[in-house]
Structures are given as structure tokens and as C-alpha cells.
Amino acid sequence: MRVAWIGAVSMESASSKSQTPMNSRNTYLPDHAVSPGDVLDEHREAIGLTQAELAQRIGFSPKHVNRLLAGLEPVTPETALKLEAVFGLPARVWLALEARYREHLAREAEHAGLAVELPWLDQLPHRALAKLGWIPARLRDVELVRALRAFFCVGSLNYLPDVWGNVQAAYRKAEAFQSHEWALLAWLAQGEREAERLGCRPFDAAGLRAVLPELKAMSRLPGVTFVEPLVRRCGEFGVALAFVPAPDGARVCGATRWLSKDKVLVQLSLRYKTDDQLWFTLFHELGHVLLHGKRSQFIDFEKAHDVNVQEREANEFAASQLVAPNALAQLIEAGDFRIATVQAFAGQQNVAPGIVAGQLQHRGAVPFRHPLSKLKTSFRWTHETRAA
Structure with missing residues (x-):
């Protein structure tokens, strides 16, 4: 019996493709972000404005300005234009500060959500996926959860039964997934x-x-x-x-x-x-x-x-x-x-x-x-x- 090795079209390309979104995560993400409210407060103090005076200049109530300084109110495009007029700092800078800050808060919340999904690691065949190169090897805990989210293209592993339920229904009628079925669904996802x-x-x-x-x-x-x-x-x-x-x-x-x-x-x-x-x-x-x-x-x-x-x-x-x-x-x-x-x-x-x-x-x-x-x-x- 002759033996031939399949890999050039399937395994190598599948491995490189599956790791692309993982590699994009390997960039430095600081564990803190500057609140646009803090930057605004520094600029306010630099030109000697009280919070009440700032409120008058941008047409907001003192309460709204206080919440803005505390990071409880977002810097909207309209607000950014007003701040540009008062302080000379371009609106795009204020909006960039706001976007980075909100992203940081979202990632902090996501990290907590990732920890909640750790029990999924007992069900999903992550070792087999790493062996095939479909997810990076040697990941643990929340980073492994993050990699599995990206592999299955879901915002949370808790969504998997809903996303893949129609596939399960194609071949069996049981209401709950069996552990070995997640290996099948991983294979389908890679396909x-x-x-x-x-x-x-x-x-x-x-x-x-x-x-x-x-x-x-x-x-x-x-x-x-x-x-x-x-x-x-x-x-x-x-x-x-x-x-x-x-x-x-x-x-x-x-x-x-x-x-x-x-x-x-x-x-x-x-x-x-x-x-x-x-x-x-x-x-x-x-x-x-x-x-x-x-x-x-x-x-x-x-x-x-x-x-x-x-x-x-x-x-x-x-x-x-x-x-x-x-x-x-x-x-x-x-x-x-x-x-x-x-x-x-x-x-x-x-x-x-x-x-x-x-x-x-x-x-x-x-x-x-x-x-x-x-x-x-x-x-x-x-x-x-x-x-x-």
C-alpha cells in the first residue's frame, strides 16, 4: 500500500489561517487608560476655570460637567467640538481619548466575563485544537477562553449551544450536547x-x-x-x-x-x-x-x-x-x-x-x-x- 501525505493545501493553510486572529491579539495593551475627564480637569485647572465656569462656556449644567470630569458621561462628537473651541485641543483627540477609555473599561468587564466561562474548558477539546494548530498552544484560563471564543467566532462561549444548535439537530435529537460532539463542532467550525x-x-x-x-x-x-x-x-x-x-x-x-x-x-x-x-x-x-x-x-x-x-x-x-x-x-x-x-x-x-x-x-x-x-x-x- 502506497502512502501519501496531505498537508500543503489543507493542514498548513488551515493552521496559519486559524492563528491569524490570535496573533493579532499579541500586541501590548496597557492595564490602565487615561480618562478623558482627567485630561479635561487638567486643562480646566491649567487656565484657571472653575467647574461652574466651564459649564457656562460649553452650555452644560454643573452636574453634567461634574459627571463628565468623573468619566460618568461620554465625550460625544458634539462635546468634543465644544472642548476644542474652549481649550484648542482638536476634537479628534478628545474622541480618541474617549474611545480608548471606553475600550479599556469594556476589556476590564470582558476579563471578568472570561473568568465566568472557565467551566467550558472542561467540555471543549482545546488540547486537540492546539495539537492541530487551530488555536495557540500552552494557553491557560482566560486566555484560553479568549482563544476559543475567537475560534468559534462567538462573543461568549455561552452562546455556543444557540449558534450550533441547528447543526446538532441535523443528526440527533437530544437536547444537550455530549462532550465528544464539541470535537465535531470544532471540526465543522474549522471547515x-x-x-x-x-x-x-x-x-x-x-x-x-x-x-x-x-x-x-x-x-x-x-x-x-x-x-x-x-x-x-x-x-x-x-x-x-x-x-x-x-x-x-x-x-x-x-x-x-x-x-x-x-x-x-x-x-x-x-x-x-x-x-x-x-x-x-x-x-x-x-x-x-x-x-x-x-x-x-x-x-x-x-x-x-x-x-x-x-x-x-x-x-x-x-x-x-x-x-x-x-x-x-x-x-x-x-x-x-x-x-x-x-x-x-x-x-x-x-x-x-x-x-x-x-x-x-x-x-x-x-x-x-x-x-x-x-x-x-x-x-x-x-x-x-x-x-x-
Whole structure:
């Protein structure tokens, strides 16, 4: 069995993308901010104005001026213009002081809110995400909460059940998330990040269906050289194809989710890490895209037992698109399963020999422990140890 390493398109780019918003936080943020009221008080005293006199000059009540000096009232654009006239300090400076001060107060409040969310660290698979490079490693406590907020694109981890509840409903009816399901949702979130960077034309069902034979033929390319042309070609018909490794605990094979009416995300995890499984999963998801409309989303798991009508249709679509059913039936009837015979048959079908071997095994024509397994290509992510 040949081994190929997937990484240039998926893992490396996913890692760099996921860390971009984290790196932007690594700038110096002082733990204090100057209140515009303090600056105003200094300028008032410098020119010898009482608070009452300042109130007269800017048309405010003494109480309002007192609250302004205490930082209890904001410096509005109108107030900034009045202060500019009195003290000569440009309005933009007053407004900048106000913005920085309010941001500082908001960050102080946020820090307290982050601490409240620490219990989430017992549920979310942050170690697995750090291992994959999706969040920075070695973060702890509130900084880890902050990183997870950014990863899931939520203002608070408490919002996660509402944000991802519709995804959960797509595959189970329980009211509460199980711990392992957060690994799945993290995988889906990373898929969305990948999809953001993939330029796609508007979805074209007819064009996608017409190009399926070309996509299938890419399975014959050596190693992982198919990845870039496959991703590019899918994008030309509105399909954002993302290869994303599944975090520990997420026993998922693939997913199909419509991000908009013109863009659909097809996400693959390489769960079984062989070419027959990869290509079958891809065409299974494309079957969902072409057969089942834009209102549904599909998440396909390892060894799923509850196979509904739509899943059976996607399975049949994938099998028939990869290998002509009549031709496969004739091969099985002939009973010649020598490696050379299967290689020649795969050439006639313009598909990788490993895919034919997988279909023969799935139909019980040959056992899974059979010399034909040597025809399969095995894939590994670049982050995985090659010793494995």
C-alpha cells in the first residue's frame, strides 16, 4: 500500500489561517487608560476655570460637567467640538481619548466575563485544537477562553449551544450536547474557516454534474497531486472542498453544508485514510449536493447504522459515478480478481485501482484482507508522525 501525505493545501493553510486572529491579539495593551475627564480637569485647572465656569462656556449644567470630569458621561462628537473651541485641543483627540477609555473599561468587564466561562474548558477539546494548530498552544484560563471564543467566532462561549444548535439537530435529537460532539463542532467550525479562503464561483449544478468524470479521473494522479486541481475545479462550480483532519473524538467522515444559496461546503476528514474511502466519501457528499437540495445539511459518521433514504441515495450515487455498475457486475461474475486484471479494469473505468478494489471488497466479492488491498493508496496528514 502506497502512502501519501496531505498537508500543503489543507493542514498548513488551515493552521496559519486559524492563528491569524490570535496573533493579532499579541500586541501590548496597557492595564490602565487615561480618562478623558482627567485630561479635561487638567486643562480646566491649567487656565484657571472653575467647574461652574466651564459649564457656562460649553452650555452644560454643573452636574453634567461634574459627571463628565468623573468619566460618568461620554465625550460625544458634539462635546468634543465644544472642548476644542474652549481649550484648542482638536476634537479628534478628545474622541480618541474617549474611545480608548471606553475600550479599556469594556476589556476590564470582558476579563471578568472570561473568568465566568472557565467551566467550558472542561467540555471543549482545546488540547486537540492546539495539537492541530487551530488555536495557540500552552494557553491557560482566560486566555484560553479568549482563544476559543475567537475560534468559534462567538462573543461568549455561552452562546455556543444557540449558534450550533441547528447543526446538532441535523443528526440527533437530544437536547444537550455530549462532550465528544464539541470535537465535531470544532471540526465543522474549522471547515468554515477553510471555506472562507476558497474562492468559488456561484453554484452550477449542471456544470458540476458534467465535470464528475473529470473529477473521478483525478483519482489516478500520483500521491496527493490531485488535491489542488480537485479543490480548484470544485470551486469553479460553487463547491468549497475542504480537507480538514478531525480532532480526537470526532468520528466523522464528511459533511455537506450550504453556506449560502451559491456556495456549498463539502468537508472531508480522511477518516479511513485510503483512496477508496476518500473518493467514495467525496462522491457521496457530491451526491447530497446534487440530489438533496439546498435546505438540508448532512454529517456522515464512521460506521453509521441508521442509514436513511437520502444516505442510501448518496451511497448509490457515489458507487455508480466511480465505477459503472454493469461493468463492475461483469467483473464480479467473471471472478478474475488478479491485480493485473483489476488494474486493467480500473484503466477502462478511468479510476484509481484502489477504488475498484474497495468496491469489490464492499460487495463481498473479495475479503478485506486480500492482495488487492495493495492497490490502495494510504494517506496521512503532515502533522502526524511518519513513524506511524
